[in-house]
Amino acid sequence: MSYLFPTYARWEVEPDTAIGTLLTDKNGKTYLDFTSGIGVCNLGHQPEAVKEAVKTQLDRFWHVSNLFTMNEQEKAAERLAKAAGMDAVFFSNSGAEANEGAIKLARKATGRNKIITFTQSFHGRTFATMAATGQDKVKQGFGSMLETFEYVPFNDLDSLKQAMGSDVAAVMLEVIQGEGGIHIGTTEFLQGAEQLCREYGSLLIIDEIQTGIGRTGKPFAFQHFDLDPDIVTSAKGLGSGFPIGAVIGKESLNEFFGPGSHGSTFGGNPLSVTAASATMDEIFQEAFLQEVLNKSEYVLNQLKTALSDLELLVEIRGLGLMIGIELTVPVGDILTELRAQGVIALSAGEKVLRLLPPLTVTEDELKQGAEKINEVVRNFCGTAL
Ligand SMILES: Cc1ncc(COP(=O)(O)O)c(C=O)c1O
Structure with missing residues (x-):
């Protein structure tokens, strides 16, 4: 039992x-x-450099809270932001939480509610990310969903054009749909989606939770397609098995995530960010x-x-x-x-x-x-x- x-x-x-x-x-x-803990242990099990870095941190301090200034967080944030070509990072504990943060940030920054996602997408299991997910089976039995998501067929630019409007806060997508069946976005579709976001003043959120941290041979998969997203989310491989997620954004978004706007007790935990820095040092070469x-x-x-x-x-x-x-x-x-x-x-x-x-x-x-x-x-x- x-x-x-x-x-x-x-x-x-x-x-x-x-x-x-x-x-x-x-x-x-x-x-x-051949699972890497579902795309987490990108450096294999027990990578030596990550182990050593975390051991050192274990002997210093484990948790103090986000009220303290922590060089460990600053270092990981800088590494991650630079690798994504961005400027600011919020650390969470998981992928779903990173996407929650991205959804909140996009809605606040645009003052709009609607977010377009895609059929067969997967963005997590919390209420907002479950609603964002374009698969009915994930939502079954959980009652009414957050209503402001609209689902469009993946790789279908015409349908996306029809769904776009000045009420759209963001288009949120996986460059390769992972849980949904390893469906790779076409360059035309992905660049077209970005173009539509620019036209309508919407943000482009790219969920790199499964595709990021070197998984596709670039730091982030969007870099294969010459894209310029406003927000990127990361998790899974970022900590080599230590729980961590991240919302990565452009500098212009800083003002919408001021003190008191968003938070997490464990987000940016010293052990996890230390693991993340050591992981990125190895992979982003x-x-x-x-x-x-x-x-x-x-x-x-x-x-x-x-x-x-x-x-x-x-x-x-x-x-x-x-x-x-x-x-x-x-x-x-x-x-x-x-x-x-x-x-x-x-x-x-x-x-x-x-x-x-x-x-x-x-x-x-x-x-x-x-x-x-x-x-x-x-x-x-x-x-x-
Ligand atoms: C693309 C994508 N987004 C979000 C998530 C959710 O991440 P987590 O399970 O860490 O909440 C996953 C997990 O499989 C994922 O593959």
Whole structure:
């Protein structure tokens, strides 16, 4: 019997230790972990530099409150803002809280209520972010939603044009829809959305909670598309597993987030911001990010070569190390078999197998993983070679 609410359909795997890409369970079985804690452990499990930095901070102080000036926060904020090409940061504890902050900031700064988001998007589980999410299943049973969101089909610029107006506070989007199925925004759509925001005086909010912190081979995925957002949200990979989120904005937004306007007891916790700085120091380097792109090309080629003849394959797509394998069938049983074979992966929607390996994964690990995926998917559809 478990005393946890059954909000998660938990796997049978119980971790004992995890280092790098490898996770060992209580029975001594070792797995390739291609989930990175759902896009969190971008440097793999227990990255040495982050561990050392947090250990040092553990011996100094753990929590003092945001009433104090903390160089640790200033340092992380500067690193993050500069990487996003922005000027100001609010630290939260999670992705949903970062998006809550972004929604509040956009509404206050524009004096407008309406926010446009997209079908199949995912922005979190709090009341505002659940309402922002363009998936009915996330909202079912929770009663009336915050009403000021309108959902438009993703990658459909004409529909977005029709929904835009001078009452729109913001357009909020994921450059690659993660939970919704690894759907990559087209350059035309993303740049068009930005253009519409400029035309109507609306803000462009980019949710980089899953796509940011090097996941796609750039500090933030929007940088692949030459975009200039007003607000970017971050979380997941930012703290390498220490809980942290962030609202990152342009200087002009400073005046709307003055003292007393927004806050969080734990947001910007010294241990989390220290982990974030150490994480960014490793990831936001040209050579590291180039490696992510090289590994991406390698694994996408491996997967495409291995799987392209399969009838049940719809598409293999991805940017950096955020990869989706869309099939014509639900992937639940395939994931269970993959775990039995020693590879842990995720789903995105019902029919997409989602791979989020650590950015530090080796080519050899990618090769092993791709081979296992090929084997399991082939066995599953009864066409094993
Ligand atoms: C794009 C996106 N936004 C927001 C969230 C919510 O983040 P959190 O679970 O940290 O609240 C997630 C989590 O999966 C996400 O992928």
